[in-house]
Amino acid sequence: MANRIHNFSAGPATLPLPVLEQARDELLSLPGIGMSVMEISHRSREFEAILARAESGIRRVLNVPENYAILFLQGGASLQFSMVPLNLAIEGKPVDLIQTGAWTQKAHKEIKKICPVNIAASTESENFMRLPTKEEIKLDPNAAFVYMCSNNTIFGTEWSWFPETGNIPLVADMSSDILSRELDVAKFGLIFAGAQKNLGPSGVTLVIIRKDLAERASDTLPTMLQYRTHIKENSLYNTPPTFGIYILALVVEWLEKMGGLPVIQKRNQEKAAVLYNAIDSSDFFYCPVNKADRSLMNVVFRIKGDNEELEKKFVKEAEAAGLSGLKGHRSVGGLRASIYNACEPSSVQALVDFMKDFAKKNS
Numbered sequence: 104m105a106n107r108i109h110n111f112s113a114g115p116a117t118l119p120l121p122v123l124e125q126a127r128d129e130l131l132s133l134p135g136i137g138m139s140v141m142e143i144s145h146r147s148r149e150f151e152a153i154l155a156r157a158e159s160g161i162r163r164v165l166n167v168p169e170n171y172a173i174l175f176l177q178g179g180a181s182l183q184f185s186m187v188p189l190n191l192a193i194e195g196k197p198v199d200l201i202q203t204g205a206w207t208q209k210a211h212k213e214i215k216k217i218c219p220v221n222i223a224a225s226t227e228s229e230n231f232m233r234l235p236t237k238e239e240i241k242l243d244p245n246a247a248f249v250y251m252c253s254n255n256t257i258f259g260t261e262w263s264w265f266p267e268t269g270n271i272p273l274v275a276d277m278s279s280d281i282l283s284r285e286l287d288v289a290k291f292g293l294i295f296a297g298a299q300k301n302l303g304p305s306g307v308t309l310v311i312i313r314k315d316l317a318e319r320a321s322d323t324l325p326t327m328l329q330y331r332t333h334i335k336e337n338s339l340y341n342t343p344p345t346f347g348i349y350i351l352a353l354v355v356e357w358l359e360k361m362g363g364l365p366v367i368q369k370r371n372q373e374k375a376a377v378l379y380n381a382i383d384s385s386d387f388f389y390c391p392v393n394k395a396d397r398s399l400m401n402v403v404f405r406i407k408g409d410n411e412e413l414e415k416k417f418v419k420e421a422e423a424a425g426l427s428g429l430k431g432h433r434s435v436g437g438l439r440a441s442i443y444n445a446c447e448p449s450s451v452q453a454l455v456d457f458m459k460d461f462a463k464k465n466s
C-alpha cells in the first residue's frame with residue numbers, strides 16, 4: 104500500500120482508501136468501457152449510469168423523499184450563498200438567518216445583496232463558541248426562508264437539533280457534516296454541501312431541494328443560476344463535474360457497505376468521544392467549545408494558556424510524526440482535527456497518543 108499518513112485536513116479532506124483504490128484501478132479504463140471516466144461524454148449511456156448511481160445512492164442513504172430533487176452543481180458551497188436567495192427570496196419578505204460562524208457570515212453577506220435579512224439569533228458576542236438555544240431564536244412568521252449551517256467547520260460547533268420552522272422552508276449548509284449522521288430530509292426545504300469534506304473531491308456541490316421551491320425563481324434569473332434548469336435537465340444542462348460525481352458515487356457506495364448512516368454515526372460518535380475525552384481529561388489541552396454543541400466532525404482545541412509558540416511546535420512535530428492538517432483555521436488560530444467519515448478510528452488513536460506524548464514532553 105502507498106505510504107499514507109494520518110490526514111486531519113478540514114477540506115479537501117481524507118477519502119476512504121477503498122474508494123481511492125477503486126478509482127486508481129479504473130482510472131485508465133472503466134470496466135467494460137475501455138476509456139477513463141474523464142474521457143467519456145457526459146451524455147453517454149455510461150456516464151448517465153454513473154450519475155444515476157450517485158443520485159440513487161444519495162436518495163437511498165438519506166432516504167430522500169420523491170418530491171425532492173438531488174442535483175450535482177458547480178461553484179462550491181459558496182455559490183449557494185447566492186443561488187439560495189436568488190431562487191427562494193420572495194418580494195417584500197425578509198430572510199431569517201441564524202448566525203453561528205464564519206460560513207453563515209459569508210452567506211449573510213451574499214443574501215443581503217438580494218433581500219433583507221433578519222438575524223434570528225447570533226452567538227457572535229461569545230466568539231461562536233456555542234450555538235443558540237431554542238428560546239434565543241426569534242423567527243419572523245413572514246420570512247421567505249430560514250437559513251442556518253448545521254456544522255460550523257471553523258468554530259467546531261454542530262447542531263444536534265433543528266429549529267421548527269413550520270411552513271417556512273429551512274435551508275441548511277451541510278458542507279461539513281452531510282452523510283455523517285441520520286437526518287430527516289423532510290424537515291428542510293433545501294440542503295446543500297460542497298463535496299470536499301464528506302462526499303468526494305472539490306468541484307461538485309450537492310443540492311437537495313424540495314421541487315416546488317424551485318418554482319419561486321423569476322424567469323429573468325440567468326439560466327445557469329436557476330435550480331429549475333438543473334432539475335429539468337437532471338444536472339446535465341451543461342457539462343457537469345463528471346470525475347467528481349464518479350468519486351461521489353463510489354463514496355456513497357462505500358458508506359452503504361459500511362452499514363449506512365446509523366453505523367457511520369455511531370463510529371463518528373465514538374471517534375469524537377475518544378478525542379474529546381483525551382482533551383477534557385488533560386491538564387495540558389482544553390476545548391473552548393460549549394460541551395453540548397461540540398462538533399463530531401471538527402474538533403477544535405488549544406494548549407492551555409493559549410501558547411501560540413507551543414501550538415506551532417505541536418503542529419510541526421505532529422506533521423513530522425505523520426499527522427497532517429492540525430492547524431486551526433487562520434481566522435481563529437489554535438488547533439483543529441477534522442475527523443470526517445473517512446477518517447479511521449486508528450488515526451484518531453494515533454493523534455491521542457501523540458497528544459499525550461507531546462503534553463508529557465512540554466508540560
Ligand SMILES: *Cc1c(COP(=O)(O)O)cnc(C)c1O
Nearest residue numbers: 179180181206256276278279297
Ligand atoms: C468548506 C465550507 C464552505 C465553503 O465551501 P466551498 O466549496 O469552498 O465554497 C461553506 N460552508 C461550510 C460549512 C464549509 O465547511
